[in-house]
Amino acid sequence: MSADAPNERRLRLRAVLNAQSTAILVVCLLLVAVGAGLAYTTHVDPGTETESRTVSSLTVESEYRHSATVTEPNAVFETGTVLDGRDTYFTRVAPELDVDVATSYAASTAENVTVEVGSTLVIRNVGEEGTVYWRETEPLASETVSGVSPGQTVNASFALNSTAIDGRVASIEEELGASPGETETFVTTEVAVDGSIGGVPTASTQTLDMTITHGGDTYSVSEPGVQSDTTERTEPVTVEREYGVLRSFGGPLLLLVGLVGAGGIGYATREYDLALTDAEREYLSYRDDRAEFAEWITTFRLPASVHERPTAEAGSLRDLVDFAIDNDTGVVEDPETGAFHAVSGEFVYTYRPPAPAVEGDGEGPADADAITDADPGPTAAASPDAAATASAPVGDGDSPDADGDASDVDVPKEEDVWDADSRPTDADAEDSDERDDGA
Numbered sequence: 001m002s003a004d005a006p007n008e009r010r011l012r013l014r015a016v017l018n019a020q021s022t023a024i025l026v027v028c029l030l031l032v033a034v035g036a037g038l039a040y041t042t043h044v045d046p047g048t049e050t051e052s053r054t055v056s057s058l059t060v061e062s063e064y065r066h067s068a069t070v071t072e073p074n075a076v077f078e079t080g081t082v083l084d085g086r087d088t089y090f091t092r093v094a095p096e097l098d099v100d101v102a103t104s105y106a107a108s109t110a111e112n113v114t115v116e117v118g119s120t121l122v123i124r125n126v127g128e129e130g131t132v133y134w135r136e137t138e139p140l141a142s143e144t145v146s147g148v149s150p151g152q153t154v155n156a157s158f159a160l161n162s163t164a165i166d167g168r169v170a171s172i173e174e175e176l177g178a179s180p181g182e183t184e185t186f187v188t189t190e191v192a193v194d195g196s197i198g199g200v201p202t203a204s205t206q207t208l209d210m211t212i213t214h215g216g217d218t219y220s221v222s223e224p225g226v227q228s229d230t231t232e233r234t235e236p237v238t239v240e241r242e243y244g245v246l247r248s249f250g251g252p253l254l255l256l257v258g259l260v261g262a263g264g265i266g267y268a269t270r271e272y273d274l275a276l277t278d279a280e281r282e283y284l285s286y287r288d289d290r291a292e293f294a295e296w297i298t299t300f301r302l303p304a305s306v307h308e309r310p311t312a313e314a315g316s317l318r319d320l321v322d323f324a325i326d327n328d329t330g331v332v333e334d335p336e337t338g339a340f341h342a343v344s345g346e347f348v349y350t351y352r353p354p355a356p357a358v359e360g361d362g363e364g365p366a367d368a369d370a371i372t373d374a375d376p377g378p379t380a381a382a383s384p385d386a387a388a389t390a391s392a393p394v395g396d397g398d399s400p401d402a403d404g405d406a407s408d409v410d411v412p413k414e415e416d417v418w419d420a421d422s423r424p425t426d427a428d429a430e431d432s433d434e435r436d437d438g439a
Helices: 004-044 162-176 245-271 278-292 317-326 368-374 384-389 414-419 426-438
Strands: 048-069 082-084 088-090 096-106 110-126 132-146 154-161 182-197 200-214 218-222 227-240 297-299 311-313 331-333 340-344 347-351
Touching (some): 004 245, 004 278, 048 200, 096 110, 096 182, 110 154, 110 162, 132 154, 132 162, 154 162, 162 182, 162 200, 278 317, 317 331, 317 340
Parallel strands (some): 311 347
Antiparallel strands (some): 048 227, 096 154, 110 132, 200 218, 331 340
16 A cells, blocks of 8 residues: 555545535534433433233133043943043943033132032034024033132032933934934033122133034043133323333433534534645545546556657546547556656657645645656657647647657567666676776
8 A cells, every 4th residue: 555545545534524514513413412312311301101000810710520430331441430531431331421610710819709600501403504403401500609719619510411412312303303404512611700809899701611422332522621711900000111222322322422423523624624725636536537547557667769759748647548548549657757648649648646745734745846857757858849849639639740640659669668777787786896896
């Protein structure tokens, strides 16, 4: 990286700050306003919001517990064996199903709680679209218990005889003379819990069904398992609003960034002259052109004979590159002087870049003549007569000499280029040593 690169970066930073200082200041002030507002509403006056607080909570759990006792002798089960919790029972050996509906509740505090359980057997014939053709109900059990404590279980028991149910269904269908739909048998149970929960009057109801499917020699039981329902009583309460971590830290951070940015841009505009001089703008324009047209520029030394030609000065590197492209020639950068040359016809077209501004003075080169003297090229080498005949190229890129032709350009050979190099060689150094010894 060249020594001028940091200086160029500072120039570009000054240019941006000078052009956008107002916009940057406005953005910083907006950050200050937003950050201050967020910080104030988050940490100083967060405000309030309304939430729902649970005053009381009542959870009721109910389930069917069923079993069947073997009453007929058989080769598998002994008489009196209790078959419980099965999905399928045998009609011949255990036709009667014993059912318990177990209900309990949970609450933090409870008073005067009453639990009511009522079960009903339902037999009905239902069509495909839910049409009920006939329906018969039979109460099975009803249990009411007062003063039930949390966790205490209330049981309502009853028995179902599968053989008797099959006989009842057959009798109804025989009386009706037809069975258009499908016959269903199930037990429905209503559970009601009422009392003072957490000092608040609370009531909860629950319904659960158990289906019994008859298959001739077997019958199946399908029940929902433990069914749990929760009833809550809430009341609105006013609480202080809370915010997340992002807003809690984001507000002060935005405020800090805005203050630092506004202070920095204010200090820079007050203490420093951010406006670029003409020389600095010209230098940045040259650097932009150099980067844009880098592929059109090569770097090597031209032989001295080329610099003996009349010279035309280009106003910018862009103009020189455009001219070179129009005239099908290349642009050469001299590695020693930094000047750019294009050879076309009898002329050497030259652009000498401005020197970077001296760090700290904010101006261009202190001595413009020093830049000119640094290039020992065409202008110094050309005779007064030759310089008098030189003129700037016309707009179409042709040579000022109407009879000139690009084919007449004297392109130096490689050996001529190196012969023209005036730098001392190793052989010159040896000759000098021999002369010193002879002396």
